[in-house]
Amino acid sequence: MPSANTAASGRPNGFANRINLQQYVVYFGFLAIFLFFAIVLRDSGFLTVRNLSNIVLQTAPATIMAIGLVFVMSAGEIDLSIGSTVAVSALAAAVTMNDYGLVAGVLAGLGAGLLVGLLNGALVAYVKLPSFLVTLATLGLFAGVSRSMTDLRSIPVTNGTFTGFFGSGAFLGIPSLIWWTAIAVAIGHLIYRETRFGAHVLAVGDNSRAAGVSGISVPRIRLTVLMISGGLAGLAGLLYAGRLQAAKYTLGETDLMTVIAAVIVGGTLLNGGKGSIIGALVGSLMMGMLNNGLILMGLSVSDQMIVRGLIILAAVAVSLREKSR
Amino acid sequence: MTVNAEATQGAPVLRLQDIRKSFGGIVAIENFSLEVYPGEIVALVGDNGAGKSTLIKIISGVHPPTSGTMTIEGETVTMSNATMARAHGIEVVYQDLALADQQSVYMNMFLGREPTNRFGLLDRRRMIDETEKLVKELDVRIPSAHATIRDLSGGQRQGVAIARATHWASKLILLDEPTAALGVAETAKVEEIVQSLKSRNIGVLIISHSLDQVFKLSDRICVLRRGKQIGVRETAKTDKNEIIAMITGLQHS
Amino acid sequence: MRKEVTRLALLATMWATTSVYAADGVTTGPHGEKPTPAASVTLTAAEETQIKDGKFTAALVWHEMSEYTNAVNNGAQDEFKRLGIEVVAQTDAGFDAARQKADVETVLAKNPSIIVSLPVDPATAAVVYDPARTAGTKLAFVDNSPAGYVHGKDYVTIVSDDLFQMGNKAAIAMAHALGNKGKIGYIYHDADFYVTNQRDGAFKATIGQDYPDMQIVAEAGMADPARSEEIAQGMITQNPDLDGIYVTWAEPALSVLSSLRGAGNTHTKIVTLDLNEPAALDMVKGGNVAALVADEAYNIGVTVARAAAGSLVGKSSQPFLVVDSLAVTKDTVADGWKKSLNKDVPATIADALK
Numbered sequence: 001m002p003s004a005n006t007a008a009s010g011r012p013n014g015f016a017n018r019i020n021l022q023q024y025v026v027y028f029g030f031l032a033i034f035l036f037f038a039i040v041l042r043d044s045g046f047l048t049v050r051n052l053s054n055i056v057l058q059t060a061p062a063t064i065m066a067i068g069l070v071f072v073m074s075a076g077e078i079d080l081s082i083g084s085t086v087a088v089s090a091l092a093a094a095v096t097m098n099d100y101g102l103v104a105g106v107l108a109g110l111g112a113g114l115l116v117g118l119l120n121g122a123l124v125a126y127v128k129l130p131s132f133l134v135t136l137a138t139l140g141l142f143a144g145v146s147r148s149m150t151d152l153r154s155i156p157v158t159n160g161t162f163t164g165f166f167g168s169g170a171f172l173g174i175p176s177l178i179w180w181t182a183i184a185v186a187i188g189h190l191i192y193r194e195t196r197f198g199a200h201v202l203a204v205g206d207n208s209r210a211a212g213v214s215g216i217s218v219p220r221i222r223l224t225v226l227m228i229s230g231g232l233a234g235l236a237g238l239l240y241a242g243r244l245q246a247a248k249y250t251l252g253e254t255d256l257m258t259v260i261a262a263v264i265v266g267g268t269l270l271n272g273g274k275g276s277i278i279g280a281l282v283g284s285l286m287m288g289m290l291n292n293g294l295i296l297m298g299l300s301v302s303d304q305m306i307v308r309g310l311i312i313l314a315a316v317a318v319s320l321r322e323k324s325r
Numbered sequence: 326m327t328v329n330a331e332a333t334q335g336a337p338v339l340r341l342q343d344i345r346k347s348f349g350g351i352v353a354i355e356n357f358s359l360e361v362y363p364g365e366i367v368a369l370v371g372d373n374g375a376g377k378s379t380l381i382k383i384i385s386g387v388h389p390p391t392s393g394t395m396t397i398e399g400e401t402v403t404m405s406n407a408t409m410a411r412a413h414g415i416e417v418v419y420q421d422l423a424l425a426d427q428q429s430v431y432m433n434m435f436l437g438r439e440p441t442n443r444f445g446l447l448d449r450r451r452m453i454d455e456t457e458k459l460v461k462e463l464d465v466r467i468p469s470a471h472a473t474i475r476d477l478s479g480g481q482r483q484g485v486a487i488a489r490a491t492h493w494a495s496k497l498i499l500l501d502e503p504t505a506a507l508g509v510a511e512t513a514k515v516e517e518i519v520q521s522l523k524s525r526n527i528g529v530l531i532i533s534h535s536l537d538q539v540f541k542l543s544d545r546i547c548v549l550r551r552g553k554q555i556g557v558r559e560t561a562k563t564d565k566n567e568i569i570a571m572i573t574g575l576q577h578s
Numbered sequence: 579m580r581k582e583v584t585r586l587a588l589l590a591t592m593w594a595t596t597s598v599y600a601a602d603g604v605t606t607g608p609h610g611e612k613p614t615p616a617a618s619v620t621l622t623a624a625e626e627t628q629i630k631d632g633k634f635t636a637a638l639v640w641h642e643m644s645e646y647t648n649a650v651n652n653g654a655q656d657e658f659k660r661l662g663i664e665v666v667a668q669t670d671a672g673f674d675a676a677r678q679k680a681d682v683e684t685v686l687a688k689n690p691s692i693i694v695s696l697p698v699d700p701a702t703a704a705v706v707y708d709p710a711r712t713a714g715t716k717l718a719f720v721d722n723s724p725a726g727y728v729h730g731k732d733y734v735t736i737v738s739d740d741l742f743q744m745g746n747k748a749a750i751a752m753a754h755a756l757g758n759k760g761k762i763g764y765i766y767h768d769a770d771f772y773v774t775n776q777r778d779g780a781f782k783a784t785i786g787q788d789y790p791d792m793q794i795v796a797e798a799g800m801a802d803p804a805r806s807e808e809i810a811q812g813m814i815t816q817n818p819d820l821d822g823i824y825v826t827w828a829e830p831a832l833s834v835l836s837s838l839r840g841a842g843n844t845h846t847k848i849v850t851l852d853l854n855e856p857a858a859l860d861m862v863k864g865g866n867v868a869a870l871v872a873d874e875a876y877n878i879g880v881t882v883a884r885a886a887a888g889s890l891v892g893k894s895s896q897p898f899l900v901v902d903s904l905a906v907t908k909d910t911v912a913d914g915w916k917k918s919l920n921k922d923v924p925a926t927i928a929d930a931l932k
Contacts, residue, residue, distance in 0.1 A: 045688055054683045058680040199432060202427070202428060203436055213417075213419065214437030245702065246699070291680070295685060296687055301640070301643050
């Protein structure tokens with residue numbers, strides 16, 4: 001138990017400042033980077049509607065994965081397997097769709113993601129293994145599965161309804177990927193902030209013993225968050241397959257670190273108990289904007305990586321430093 | 326064994342009869358009998374390892390007793406988990422408080438029992454209102470119902486934990502070492518809050534190492550030594566020397 | 579079910595086209611194109627002036643950055659600079675087709691006149707490059723082009739290694755090192771990747787056709803370079819008497835080298851593809867490495883840039899341009915570095931040569 005003396009000293013002012021900064025780091029960061037690029041790249045197409053909407057479209061799968069990760073990390077767990085779940089789901093969808101049609105394909109893609117989540121969740125919640133190790137193992141396991149599923153080949157997705165619905169289509173003049181992002185963020189935010197389930201996820205991540213003695217089923221929460229994450233990674237796989245009109249084992253491989261960074265920069269604690277879906281959305285957009293802007297600045301690939309790394313480091317340092325004491 | 330205290334009225338909220346608990350071959354609690362009446366504060370004292378924690382776990386439903394009966398307002402109950410104890414109106418304030426540090430005071434007040442509106446969404450307004458009402462009644466001085474637990478002092482946290490138990494307990498509150506980690510001023514404040522629970526007509530069972538506190542707060546004192554019940558005394562009719570002798574088993578220390 | 583059949587048939591066709599080399603012994607393009615030497619791409623002084631006056635721009639959209647890509651990249655950058663074309667963006671997709679699509683979309687914000695790119699996944703790359711094709715950007719590819727794209731209409735050209743020649747030269751170098759006879763281990767790239775498949779196949783075919791006294795007695799496929807050490811270890815344990823081992827490219831060859839060293843084996847020779855400093859150092863010091871077959875990667879970059887620039891002033895190119903390769907041995911290492919990567923040989927190797 002924390003000693004009364006340290007907790008009582010210097011409370012009111014520090015309290016107010018800390019809350020403000022830690023909640024809004026990602027928004028200030030986003031704004032700062034946006035303004036920087038808007039000024040530096042004012043003549044280079046950065047501010048065009050097309051380029052800005054590209055950023056949102058390109059980050060859609062990562063944003064959707066990030067929503068799942070907010071739930072997982074808020075419950076004090078981690079899901080590294082999303083990196084390979086995306087590929088397994090996309091491939092399952094593509095293969096099934098080519099043989100059995102659209103609906104079966106979509107169900108296979110989402111089902112594959114949920115199954116990975118179920119496996120992770122069962123091992124974490126009921127066998128009581130640490131999620132870091134479980135999902136590190138399943139990351140490798142399903143990377144192998146996705147490679148062997150198709151002998152490293154890419155599977156074309158030719159169903160026009162599918163590619164329209166999940167990829168290049170539009171509804172009411174708004175690209176379908178933006179719809180998916182908006183719907184996932186809205187529902188995710190509502191569940192996370194306004195339901196008992198969301199409150200229980202936070203309680204489990206914050207203090208699992210307290211949650212347990214308060215009548216919350218801790219294993220059930222752990223299972224559920226990992227299934228949410230798996231299911232959303234499955235949806236991300238469908239979006240990739242729709243956008244590329246193909247599925248390949250490499251999909252999602254490079255997203256894992258970007259997604260984790262987006263979630264942390266977005267104000268979700270690595271150890272659980274606190275987080276934000278909207279923050280993760282803005283974090284993900286910030287990552288996408290950073291990639292986009294650095295390319296448009298004409299930097300060499302190595303320089304892009306260095307600058308991106310430094311900016312992420314700075315953002316994470318500011319947000320994490322404010323949260324620990 | 327049973328003492329008829331004049332201060333008590335009506336049926337006991339909790340009656341334990343011949344409770345015995347053994348783990349494997351080891352007997353942790355033997356022949357324990359105790360009644361707690363509404364509006365009464367009973368202190369449970371004893372040296373480390375005397376069986377106080379085991380007793381708390383039995384009453385809060387974590388460990389069912391090996392034999393003996395437990396009666397709540399005249400009704401015999403068997404409980405196999407903490408949720409059942411809560412359903413019977415028994416709340417525990419654990420030594421570690423069982424608070425979620427990153428969450429607000431009001432979310433902690435309703436942890437695991439959050440009310441929802443007709444859309445199935447959290448009824449924050451109600452949680453905040455009820456929290457504010459209660460902390461005011463109990464005079465727990467916190468900045469606001471929105472404050473995060475980790476920004477509160479130890480005494481304030483203890484206050485929140487007791488307020489939560491008070492909100493949900495209809496029969497009995499168990500307090501496990503409520504002031505062990507607190508400074509002098511904060512201890513006094515928490516003792517005040519505990520004292521005020523008497524007016525709510527519920528029973529309070531308090532475990533404490535501090536005999537000063539026990540004599541200040543309790544109506545009766547129950548002494549445990551090595552799993553055995555040594556005796557129950559009315560606080561007004563005993564003194565520290567007698568209690569110490571009962572705890573240690575040494576008559577003339 | 580019918581779709582499944584169609585897919586298999588498609589795949590079979592792809593295999594058939596990529597297998598052509600084995601019969602006639604030349605590199606063919608990914609879609610069966612006949613190779614043309616890269617040196618055939620030239621610009622007249624008038625064309626160069628016209629290009630310089632055009633104030634054109636270019637973007638380089640790579641699949642992944644490696645020593646090879648770096649050399650190609652440098653060649654393209656230098657040639658574009660010489661022609662007064664500004665390189666406005668450069669990207670690295672990390673072998674991820676989705677990211678490459680994003681990269682193409684992103685660089686289009688700068689309206690480049692040219693995009694030079696190596697497609698991560700040619701079979702499905704049409705979707706990746708379609709926005710650029712629609713925008714009228716000149717596309718010039720390294721190694722492969724998107725399935726369904728038509729030369730001259732959708733893209734300028736493909737520039738690549740002479741893949742057959744590389745595998746062929748590796749076999750010749752192996753024969754040279756072993757005195758035309760002996761037992762060989764063959765570690766090939768076990769993935770559907772056109773570049774490595776052709777090189778590996780050419781090595782095997784050459785040994786089979788031209789060297790009756792040399793036999794491939796052990797074969798191992800390597801799908802994941804990270805596991806090459808185990809594969810090498812297994813091959814050496816089972817066949818301690820191998821005279822030579824062919825390794826599909828230089829990095830896994832280093833694992834073979836370390837396994838041989840670990841076993842105290844100084845007898846088995848290694849031949850592999852691509853220049854690599856530690857491997858070259860071993861070769862120069864008289865270790866297991868006998869030869870490194872290198873392509874003129876820098877020249878690929880120069881050629882693709884030049885062909886793309888030419889297309890802006892109406893000059894067309896052959897569909898499949900190949901650069902030469904060379905077998906680098908202890909004696910030719912300094913020259914080889916210059917030719918392949920347009921760089922001086924690294925200091926460590928230069929010191930060892932003294």
